Amino acid sequence: MQKKPVHKRHVVIKMSDLNKMFKENDVIPIPKGFVKDIAYMLSVHGVSLEELNKEMVSVDEAETESEVVADIVSEVKVQITETSFED
Amino acid sequence: MSFDKIIGQEKVKSKLSFYLEGQHKTLLSPHLLFVAPRGSGKTLLAQTYASQLLNSEGKKRKLITINCSTLTSLKAFINDVCIPYVSGKEVTILFDEASEIPSNIRMAMLTILNPNKENKNEFTYDDVTIEFDYKKVTFLFATTEAHKIFHALIDRLERIDLEEYSNEDLGMIVQKNINSLISSEAMKEVKQVLRGNARKATQMANHISLYLGSYDKKSFDIKDWHDFQSKLGINPLGLNPMEIKILKVLRERPLTTLTNLSAKTQMSRQSLQRDAESYLQKLNLMEILATGRKITHHGRQYLESLK
Numbered sequence: 001m002q003k004k005p006v007h008k009r010h011v012v013i014k015m016s017d018l019n020k021m022f023k024e025n026d027v028i029p030i031p032k033g034f035v036k037d038i039a040y041m042l043s044v045h046g047v048s049l050e051e052l053n054k055e056m057v058s059v060d061e062a063e064t065e066s067e068v069v070a071d072i073v074s075e076v077k078v079q080i081t082e083t084s085f086e087d
Numbered sequence: 088m089s090f091d092k093i094i095g096q097e098k099v100k101s102k103l104s105f106y107l108e109g110q111h112k113t114l115l116s117p118h119l120l121f122v123a124p125r126g127s128g129k130t131l132l133a134q135t136y137a138s139q140l141l142n143s144e145g146k147k148r149k150l151i152t153i154n155c156s157t158l159t160s161l162k163a164f165i166n167d168v169c170i171p172y173v174s175g176k177e178v179t180i181l182f183d184e185a186s187e188i189p190s191n192i193r194m195a196m197l198t199i200l201n202p203n204k205e206n207k208n209e210f211t212y213d214d215v216t217i218e219f220d221y222k223k224v225t226f227l228f229a230t231t232e233a234h235k236i237f238h239a240l241i242d243r244l245e246r247i248d249l250e251e252y253s254n255e256d257l258g259m260i261v262q263k264n265i266n267s268l269i270s271s272e273a274m275k276e277v278k279q280v281l282r283g284n285a286r287k288a289t290q291m292a293n294h295i296s297l298y299l300g301s302y303d304k305k306s307f308d309i310k311d312w313h314d315f316q317s318k319l320g321i322n323p324l325g326l327n328p329m330e331i332k333i334l335k336v337l338r339e340r341p342l343t344t345l346t347n348l349s350a351k352t353q354m355s356r357q358s359l360q361r362d363a364e365s366y367l368q369k370l371n372l373m374e375i376l377a378t379g380r381k382i383t384h385h386g387r388q389y390l391e392s393l394k
Contacts, residue, residue, distance in 0.1 A: 077159060084150075
């Protein structure tokens with residue numbers, strides 16, 4: 001997968017590469033913090049996120065979704081201290 | 088770093104030295120769980136132990152300390168800890184505040200630490216398989232709350248319970264951290280207010296150094312102690328104002344319920360139980376009966392002495 005850093009918090013990915021990973025009907029969880037931006041961009045193309053999520057989000061799935069979101073969001077937060085003891 | 092520089096904890100130091108001797112010959116160390124109250128030096132002991140573990144070339148191994156309250160997912164553990172620091176490396180990993188390890192990582196640790204003849208395990212997550220060779224990787228855990236750690240994980244670890252510090256040990260810690268002389272009379276008073284806590288002893292040494300520095304003094308005697316004590320508002324036995332307030336509330340009636348004590352002190356029931364009552368009970372200043380809380384004879388004497 002070809003990636004190119006454009007900002008310290010972003011990487012870019014080719015759509016053709018993503019297409020290799022996903023099929024047409026796959027459903028991808030999106031961190032809730034990004035939903036507004038994506039919903040706005042999709043609305044330009046007449047696509048609404050709401051319809052799909054009304055159908056899909058039962059209580060169990062909502063829990064799974066929040067776990068996945070937590071997984072993605074938490075990636076950069078682990079506080080690690082490295083100590084060397086060389087004389 | 089060596090154990091000689093650590094005051095007290097003789098049994099623990101002797102046990103750890105035994106493990107180190109073995110590690111230097113076989114490269115194998117048990118995975119350890121350090122358990123002790125806050126400020127007892129668990130992390131210091133764990134770090135000192137880690138500083139003496141050797142790799143296959145006979146050099147000192149690197150130590151990675153993880154603050155477990157920031158360890159939020161198994162994915163982060165694999166991506167941020169295991170892949171960069173463990174895979175193909177020789178390292179010691181210290182989980183500080185280990186009671187905060189999330190359950191999915193705890194479960195992964197059960198697989199990683201499962202004892203076997205080969206002294207190695209593999210753990211697979213997504214498409215990544217990481218080998219944990221105990222000759223290359225040692226896990227250390229430090230916590231004040233061992234009861235919050237999953238029992239099956241505790242079974243896989245060698246538990247190291249720290250001993251309580253004697254007043255003599257605490258006095259030595261204070262003296263070690265001060266370059267000036269403290270008179271024996273002053274030291275006797277200092278020891279009484281350290282609440283059996285090694286970290287408090289170090290803080291006290293820093294405060295005394297600051298006091299001596301600001302008055303250009305070279306030694307600390309009983310007169311200095313009284314002045315120092317009144318400036319910092321240090322109460323006898325090191326009690327804090329809230330603990331004294333609790334004793335005063337308890338003195339008002341023969342028995343007081345926790346709810347009543349909470350209402351009068353404006354502290355939550357949990358906070359009272361966790362932060363205030365245990366030290367008062369330890370000093371035998373109050374007692375908890377089935378019917379309520381009660382001040383002891385010692386407690387009344389203590390309040391009298393404050394007048």
